[in-house]
Amino acid sequence: MATAEQIKSLIRSHLSSDPERFITVALQMAAHEAGQGHGALAHDIREMVDKARQPKGAVILKFPQDMRGLVLSEEPDIPISALVIPTAIRNRVERIIHEYRQQQKLKTHGLTNRRKIMLIGPPGTGKTMTSRVLARELRLTMYTIQVDRLVTKFMGETSAKLRQIFDLIQKETGLYLFDEFDAIGGERSLDNDVGEMRRVLNSFLQFIEQDISDSVIIAVTNSPKLLDRALFRRFDDVLYYEQPTTEECKSLIQNVLGAFMASKFTWKTILKESDGLSHAEIDQSCRDAIKQAILSDKQKVEASLLGQMLNERRNACFGRRAP
Template sequence: MATSEQIKSLIRSHCDNDRERFLTIALQVAAHEAKKGHDGIAHDIRSLVDKAKSGSGKVIPFNREFSDLVLASSPSTQISELILAREKCDRIQRIILEYRQQDKLKKHGLGNRKKILLAGPPGTGKTLTASVLASELKLPLFTILMDKLVTKFMGETSAKLRQIFDLIRARRGVYLFDEFDAIGAERGRENDVGEMRRVLNSFLQLIEQEKSDSLIIAATNNAKILDHALFRRFDDILYYDLPTTDEIIRLIKNRLCEFKPAKMSLKTTIMAAEKLSHAEIGQACDDAIKAAILSDRQKVTATDLKAMLKERRSAYGYSSS
């Protein structure tokens, strides 16, 4: 049987939502049982730990009160999956490092970066970045469903927003406000609505007062329409762009993996991928892989890949290359 200290540590790590520590202690329990000659129990525990480690993207059960406002998940996305400029990856690594060593910063009266604004075109890696941060920090990812948050009834959206911030304080995690411009648009715009001004004012006050250990991430496709007062409320602002030539090559190689053809004309492939986002290039690679599988081929042909890339371009009205 596990020692009383191990049982207490398991309960503490579960309550703290510290998945990595929980699994580590579980392995310690397995080792303890093996030493006592309980090989069957030790084997079962190790198998359960291996199964837990191999699982990805599992949905976390949620209280009914928040189930219509927040989508909770446990991503396992590694930072190596982010194909971005080195400078941007370094800044994401800095957020991770500061979070992990926040106690060291607190001793000097400093805080870690915990309120992050991500801005850029759709499909360029903003949501993926939130998944990476959650995965690397062993935290759950809570995505705020903006279509459920914003309502037409006076005062209801602000009330729901306060509920979200209550949750942020009560349950440590990475909180993603996707399509943030739904509530963060600049006050005084031509199509401005008085109710949304009040919602934005509420958000400004709530994020200013927020002192929890959670990470708050706001993502927008159009930073230009955000209210200027928002920018100083964030500890870091990362701007995303369509992939560069080098990133296109890395994206294709990473996505095709063992299906990558031995020879490929990079010049014509890059031309076919111009103006496409990271996500669109990834989807085109997946389509090319599926074509190879259905044709009983072990490699993607350059012709198939270019055709899939051009198909994506034509869907957005881009001229063929």
């Protein structure tokens, strides 16, 4: 049976409303029982923990009238295994997940987990997908802030909406994604800047610095050179994304095509056609090829078909290449 210390620790974690610690102790008890040869009991404990960890379904919030359409919510289901990014970036994403799951342990030492993250890179390189993966792995509802709708022409209105958003961040724990963040995070010294946008940026700097919620805040931008340098100090981590390497292109294609990939696949031409395309463009090309194969009553996607779709995507993005 469980040790006396495990039982006391389980009771303490319950009385102190520390669910992560409670689950950790429960899993320790399961491992202890398994070591004692009580396999059925260990299985039952793990099964109860797994059920408790499952998301309880989408959270429906009633937003104020002036915030409707400004905040979009979703329950992402993209696993981290689907993320094709450099190993260094993956390790940092996994560190964010690990620190979040162990935040109570960090708090006992006066430390906080990484939860204010900036993602920088060209369009389609995996920034939004990373946000969805984090939301899924952390079992958080993802709230996307439509920054283009946040900024208005009326003096003081944008800052007021920002305050409402940070009130929501404090009230409702979740993952909050500020898309196209440079719209409000622009450098304050730019010649085309106006007083109102300086006030908006100052408000954001103040709100994010004062935020002590348990929510994860992610800012995404394609244009880091436009950002005010003061912003970088307010974020716990800054991740830079780039166009996929040859090996990443290959991994991405294999992931998306999966069972639809033909047994004999000519990679040389495919990787040449993929060069310069973003993760999102390669992903969409693969899905276009799968749809074309299905509609043509074929079971597999041949390299020639995928090459055609990649070429079409390249022409659509960059214009037809010179002969």
